[in-house]
Amino acid sequence: MTLLALSDAILRGEEAITDHHPFRPSNRLEEVGDGVAFVESFANVAAVATSDGLCLVDTGSSFAAPAIHDAVRSWSKERATTAVYTHGHIDHVFGTAAFESEGPMRVIGHEGVSPRFDRYRKTAGYNAVINQRQFQAPGLQWPLEYRQPDVTYSDRLDLDLGGLSVELHHARGETDDHTWVWVPERRTLCTGDLIIWCTPNAGNPQKVQRYAEDWAVALRAMAALEPELLLPGHGLPIAGTANVRMVLLDTATLLESLSTQTLAMMNEGARLNDIIHSVSAPADLIEKPYLRPIYDDPEFIVRNLWRLYGGWYDGNPAELKPAKLSALAVEVATMAGGADTLARRAIELASSGDDENLRLAGHLAEYAALAAPDSSTTHRARAEVFRLRAKAEPSLMAKGVFSWAEAESQRRAEELS
Numbered sequence: 001m002t003l004l005a006l007s008d009a010i011l012r013g014e015e016a017i018t019d020h021h022p023f024r025p026s027n028r029l030e031e032v033g034d035g036v037a038f039v040e041s042f043a044n045v046a047a048v049a050t051s052d053g054l055c056l057v058d059t060g061s062s063f064a065a066p067a068i069h070d071a072v073r074s075w076s077k078e079r080a081t082t083a084v085y086t087h088g089h090i091d092h093v094f095g096t097a098a099f100e101s102e103g104p105m106r107v108i109g110h111e112g113v114s115p116r117f118d119r120y121r122k123t124a125g126y127n128a129v130i131n132q133r134q135f136q137a138p139g140l141q142w143p144l145e146y147r148q149p150d151v152t153y154s155d156r157l158d159l160d161l162g163g164l165s166v167e168l169h170h171a172r173g174e175t176d177d178h179t180w181v182w183v184p185e186r187r188t189l190c191t192g193d194l195i196i197w198c199t200p201n202a203g204n205p206q207k208v209q210r211y212a213e214d215w216a217v218a219l220r221a222m223a224a225l226e227p228e229l230l231l232p233g234h235g236l237p238i239a240g241t242a243n244v245r246m247v248l249l250d251t252a253t254l255l256e257s258l259s260t261q262t263l264a265m266m267n268e269g270a271r272l273n274d275i276i277h278s279v280s281a282p283a284d285l286i287e288k289p290y291l292r293p294i295y296d297d298p299e300f301i302v303r304n305l306w307r308l309y310g311g312w313y314d315g316n317p318a319e320l321k322p323a324k325l326s327a328l329a330v331e332v333a334t335m336a337g338g339a340d341t342l343a344r345r346a347i348e349l350a351s352s353g354d355d356e357n358l359r360l361a362g363h364l365a366e367y368a369a370l371a372a373p374d375s376s377t378t379h380r381a382r383a384e385v386f387r388l389r390a391k392a393e394p395s396l397m398a399k400g401v402f403s404w405a406e407a408e409s410q411r412r413a414e415e416l417s
Contacts, residue, residue: 003030003040007236010289011243017289022197022235023396027064029071032237033229036188037075039068043091046190046231047072048183051162053081057181057190057231059095062143069098082161084168085109085149086192086233087175088116096147108157109149110170112177117146130206134400171218172211174201180222187228194218195247197235199286199293200255203300204397210304212255219252235290247290254285258298262305271315272306297395329370339372343381350388358392361385369409376416383409 001009009015025040032038035049041064046057054076060068072080080099085107086092099105120127121144128142151157157168167182174193181190193201194215202210223245230238230247238244261279270278281298285291306314313320322328333339342364350361365385368378383406390402 003028003038003236004032004239007238008240008243010236011238011246017197017292020236021294023295025064025234027067027071029075030237031075032231032239033186033188036183036186036229036231037072038231038237039071040236041068042234043089044231044233044235045072045095046181046188047076047080048161048164048166048186048188049076049078050164053079053162055082055084055159055161055166056080056099057084058086058092058192058233059083059099061091062094065095065098068095072099079103080105082159083107084166084179084181084190085113086180086190087178088113088120088146089175089193090120090143092192092233093147094143100147106151107147107149108151108153108159108168110177110179111152111154112175113149113152116175116177117148120146133404134206134397136400136403169218169221171214171221173215173218174210176209176211178218180218182222182225182227184225187226188231189222189225189227189229189244190231191222191233193233194222195230195232195235195251195290196295197232197290198295199281199291199298199395200251200301201296202255203296203298203302203304205300205303205401206397209308210301211308212301212305213259216252216255216259219248219255223248223252250285250288250291254281254291254298255301257282257285258301259305262302263309266306266310269315272303272310273314273316275306276302293395295396297398300395300397326370326373329367332367333371339368339375339378342368342371343378346385347381350385353388353392355392358385358389362389369412373412374416376413379409379413379416382406383413 010017025042027041029037029039037047039045041060043061045060045068048055079102083096083105124142124144128140132138132140155170159166165184168179171178171180178192180194202212226241227244228241230244238247262275265275276299279302333342336342346361346364349357365382369382372378386402386406390399393399
């Protein structure tokens with residue numbers, strides 16, 4: 001089945017999205033339009049044929065670069081002369097060298113891309129740690145060298161590529177340096193990570209600020225153009241004006257709903273904890289095959305909206321200048337009758353499988369391990385609780401954090417045994 005046929009079948013309910021995870025790509029190329037090819041990769045790459053050579057929208061990740069290059073070359077021998085970065089995330093910009101080995105290429109991106117690369121160099125150690133945790137990739141090293149854009153722009157840049165008009169539009173969304181690309185003659189829209197075939201990545205708990213409302217505005221602007229072909233940053237291509245419009249507007253509506261609910265409670269003076277336990281994504285949207293929370297989580301988007309509008313204080317005065325967590329854990333364990341008591345209760349709660357009990361179990365297991373850091377019993381309990389938490393979570397981000405905690409305590413328990 002072609003990528004476009006598979007996409008259409010999923011949207012019609014004839015194929016299950018669970019059988020076609022957007023982050024398990026094939027590096028397979030398909031010609032999806034007149035002079036337009038699409039490589040389904042960990043971060044997708046689009047190639048547009050022009051009389052001035054190929055224009056690439058994103059170039060892919062370092063580990064997939066050879067496969068992407070080979071796939072594009074199987075479709076066209078024309079030299080790639082232009083590359084557009086939809087944003088500076090490393091899975092989208094590290095395939096450039098494979099194409100530049102054949103000749104110079106002009107790289108274009110938003111003016112925020114280079115400052116992003118500067119920040120990445122400054123926080124390389126931190127980014128290595130959080131990405132090891134998020135993707136369960138021990139040993140992952142963060143790069144220090146980046147192919148900078150040759151041309152940058154602020155709000156919009158119109159390109160003439162051998163008579164073919166290509167429009168670059170800036171939008172804040174998953175990043176502050178995001179570009180979406182419109183090729184009007186071919187009715188083709190390249191969204192980058194503004195569409196990823198799951199809940200928008202607008203809440204990632206370990207990354208910098210995201211912009212849910214600006215994201216929704218950009219999606220509505222794209223829909224107004226009535227594209228016939230949508231090439232996303234992750235996941236399958238989408239064809240047909242009605243399908244493209246549906247995906248764009250449903251994604252915008254989900255983001256707008258979370259924002260409206262969150263701001264309403266903030267304006268009433270609610271605490272962050274009350275908000276995250278009250279706001280929910282519309283059920284009819286979150287069940288769509290292109291909006292399921294398999295990577296990010298609506299709860300995390302709520303937190304990012306709070307961070308954008310409310311700062312870091314969560315409304316709980318005890319958290320303004322908190323006690324050391326280890327001291328708090330010792331106090332709670334003392335009142336409970338010991339860290340082992342907390343650990344046993346954490347296992348009891350987690351074993352029920354109920355979401356609220358799993359959440360409570362996480363707190364108790366963490367307190368137990370902090371109160372008795374040299375106890376193999378508390379670490380075995382912590383490992384089991386977070387194993388159960390990871391098992392219950394659909395989002396990759398939550399699974400990554402919980403699995404990392406499980407592994408930490410497994411290692412510690414083995415050291416202490």
